Amino acid sequence: MPTINDYGAVIGAQALEELLLLGGKLAGKSVLNINSTAVGGGVAEILTRMVPLLREVGVNAKWDVIKGDEHFFAITKSIHNALHGVPAAISDAEFDYFVETNRRNAAEMDLHADFVFVHDPQPVALVEQRQKCGGHWLWRGHVDFSRPDLRTWNFLRHYVELYDGAVFSAPSFARELAIKQLLIAPSIDPLSDKNKELSQPEIDAVLERFAIDPSRRIITQISRFDYLKDPVGVIKAYKMVKRYTDAQLVLAGGGATDDPEGPKVMAEVAAEAAQDKDIFVLFLPPASDLEINALQRASTVILQKSLKEGFGLTVSEALWKGKPVIASAVGGIPLQVAHKFSGILTRTVEGTAYWIKQLIHEPEYARKLGVNGREHIKNNFLITRHIKDYLLAFLSLEHKGDIVHL
Amino acid sequence: MAPGATFRFNTKFDQTLLLGKKARNVGELCQGVRSVPDASIYYHTHKFLQQHHYLSPEPPNDFAYWTTQVLNEATLGEQLSSVDIIQFHAIAALRQRIADLLDGYLQSVYRSVDAPEGQEFYFMSTQTFVLATRYEARDLAEFAAALRHISIQSIYFHVFDATLRLAQGENDFSLWFRAQGKPRLADQLLRLDPYTYTLEGLRQALIAIVERYADD
Numbered sequence: 001m002p003t004i005n006d007y008g009a010v011i012g013a014q015a016l017e018e019l020l021l022l023g024g025k026l027a028g029k030s031v032l033n034i035n036s037t038a039v040g041g042g043v044a045e046i047l048t049r050m051v052p053l054l055r056e057v058g059v060n061a062k063w064d065v066i067k068g069d070e071h072f073f074a075i076t077k078s079i080h081n082a083l084h085g086v087p088a089a090i091s092d093a094e095f096d097y098f099v100e101t102n103r104r105n106a107a108e109m110d111l112h113a114d115f116v117f118v119h120d121p122q123p124v125a126l127v128e129q130r131q132k133c134g135g136h137w138l139w140r141g142h143v144d145f146s147r148p149d150l151r152t153w154n155f156l157r158h159y160v161e162l163y164d165g166a167v168f169s170a171p172s173f174a175r176e177l178a179i180k181q182l183l184i185a186p187s188i189d190p191l192s193d194k195n196k197e198l199s200q201p202e203i204d205a206v207l208e209r210f211a212i213d214p215s216r217r218i219i220t221q222i223s224r225f226d227y228l229k230d231p232v233g234v235i236k237a238y239k240m241v242k243r244y245t246d247a248q249l250v251l252a253g254g255g256a257t258d259d260p261e262g263p264k265v266m267a268e269v270a271a272e273a274a275q276d277k278d279i280f281v282l283f284l285p286p287a288s289d290l291e292i293n294a295l296q297r298a299s300t301v302i303l304q305k306s307l308k309e310g311f312g313l314t315v316s317e318a319l320w321k322g323k324p325v326i327a328s329a330v331g332g333i334p335l336q337v338a339h340k341f342s343g344i345l346t347r348t349v350e351g352t353a354y355w356i357k358q359l360i361h362e363p364e365y366a367r368k369l370g371v372n373g374r375e376h377i378k379n380n381f382l383i384t385r386h387i388k389d390y391l392l393a394f395l396s397l398e399h400k401g402d403i404v405h406l
Numbered sequence: 407m408a409p410g411a412t413f414r415f416n417t418k419f420d421q422t423l424l425l426g427k428k429a430r431n432v433g434e435l436c437q438g439v440r441s442v443p444d445a446s447i448y449y450h451t452h453k454f455l456q457q458h459h460y461l462s463p464e465p466p467n468d469f470a471y472w473t474t475q476v477l478n479e480a481t482l483g484e485q486l487s488s489v490d491i492i493q494f495h496a497i498a499a500l501r502q503r504i505a506d507l508l509d510g511y512l513q514s515v516y517r518s519v520d521a522p523e524g525q526e527f528y529f530m531s532t533q534t535f536v537l538a539t540r541y542e543a544r545d546l547a548e549f550a551a552a553l554r555h556i557s558i559q560s561i562y563f564h565v566f567d568a569t570l571r572l573a574q575g576e577n578d579f580s581l582w583f584r585a586q587g588k589p590r591l592a593d594q595l596l597r598l599d600p601y602t603y604t605l606e607g608l609r610q611a612l613i614a615i616v617e618r619y620a621d622d
């Protein structure tokens with residue numbers, strides 16, 4: 001696993017020096033991260049990388065996990081869906097069981113730390129213990145809170161407002177709360193298999209495996225096959241382009257196994273893609289990071305034509321590879337793309353087709369978008385920025401005022 | 407600043423804060439502009455400059471970007487992007503100018519459009535942490551040498567934050583030059599419009615001015 005010093009080659013020695021300088025202001029302070037699973041899921045993935053790196057910058061970072069039975073996790077799954085806006089019928093008895101499980105965990109855990117950083121709703125009620133344990137308490141909601149089921153949100157809100165601060169991933173996820181709210185966007189790891197530099201032979205080998213012609217233009221969308229990612233809309237836009245311009249289309253991603261609409265989407269995609277041998281529909285298994293990396297690096301233009309999106313980190317991954325990106329103005333995508341500066345934002349199939357043609361026919365403009373996009377990601381969406389934001393979040397719980405001299 | 411004082415270069419880190427407040431149209435934007443804290447006005451007029459510091463010319467401020475790209479109000483967007491921030495030495499005056507432009511628009515239209523759901527203007531703010539770096543200068547030669555090594559956040563803090571947020575009337579560099587008995591150099595620096603440079607471009611421009619006027 002890369003060390004903090006390995007990132008100096010990516011962000012520059014000066015930026016690394018300043019990150020370590022900031023870490024020095026929290027040297028020896030303890031940070032206890034708490035979530036509900038040690039493996040699997042986005043939060044565990046982030047903590048697996050962040051905890052060692054926080055230690056390397058001088059913070060005494062720890063990570064603990066709450067325990068629960070099947071009933072508890074069935075309730076938390078309902079809560080998760082309800083926060084995404086899916087109507088939920090969570091009973092009072094289920095809410096009570098949720099709180100009881102948190103209390104049982106609290107009785108078994110050592111919650112003493114300078115900063116207790118609780119991730120997602122599952123352990124949110126541990127905060128009842130804060131008077132007994134001391135320290136500053138911070139809660140992070142990693143999911144899209146833009147249109148939550150209100151009854152579920154009001155239940156959680158009671159606990160969230162017992163914290164010193166709440167962290168959200170995008171401005172539209174913020175709620176009206178009586179406590180400080182911080183914006184910390186997710187990040188990509190430039191040294192991971194999905195984002196590290198690849199040699200041309202490595203890229204060519206992946207294209208050869210899928211019989212994609214490296215000498216012709218490639219338009220790509222990487223996403224799971226789901227209505228909300230609008231794969232059919234992508235094919236329609238591609239067909240509008242293809243009338244005048246030669247290109248291949250790659251739709252690559254996994255299927256959502258728990259999505260009952262999955263097979264229907266796949267069937268529609270297959271029907272739309274039939275009779276055009278230049279459309280490559282690639283159902284990739286999990287752990288296809290190197291393949292995704294190579295497909296993105298081989299692309300002429302990358303799309304993310306989502307109808308709804310959480311943060312949409314695939315956009316950051318594409319921009320990091322210096323590619324011109326056309327993406328929908330939904331979820332966290334507008335944070336990653338400034339229209340006509342670091343990429344293109346569209347809202348329709350026709351608009352997407354128009355901009356694909358523009359970028360293909362104006363490669364110098366497309367290149368400039370790619371260069372700007374990569375710089376934007378380098379400065380704002382790499383894991384090193386995420387570490388910096390966590391350090392700042394802890395400091396902001398200790399200090400008041402607009403400008404703080406440390 | 408005392409004559410002969412050593413200049414200590416600071417750097418800064420910004421934590422973005424969410425205010426939980428949003429605007430769907432120009433009327434709500436105007437209400438928000440009048441009521442949010444100073445740090446929020448500073449954030450929305452400087453975020454692009456800091457986040458997109460490699461672009462030249464840099465994109466306009468958040469207010470201009472949103473009215474142009476989301477509300478499709480090109481004339482208002484152009485007016486907002488043309489606000490000459492360098493002329494303002496206090497946030498209150500800058501806030502008033504932006505609110506006046508929004509008011510002028512509201513008085514000139516029969517109805518204003520609403521942003522599509524999810525594309526509302528979200529008011530944010532910033533908390534800034536300032537840390538001393540290992541770079542310092544006792545004379546102009548050391549100052550020019552340090553300028554080549556400090557981070558762009560350091561330049562940003564001493565030029566932009568110092569002028570507007572600390573309400574000093576001028577930036578940290580020009581204040582130090584005056585204390586060193588170099589008023590001509592300080593004046594030359596104040597003639598530079600830092601908002602029209604990328605931050606790397608600004609670094610080079612600062613070095614060129616210091617080297618050119620060091621002996622004046």
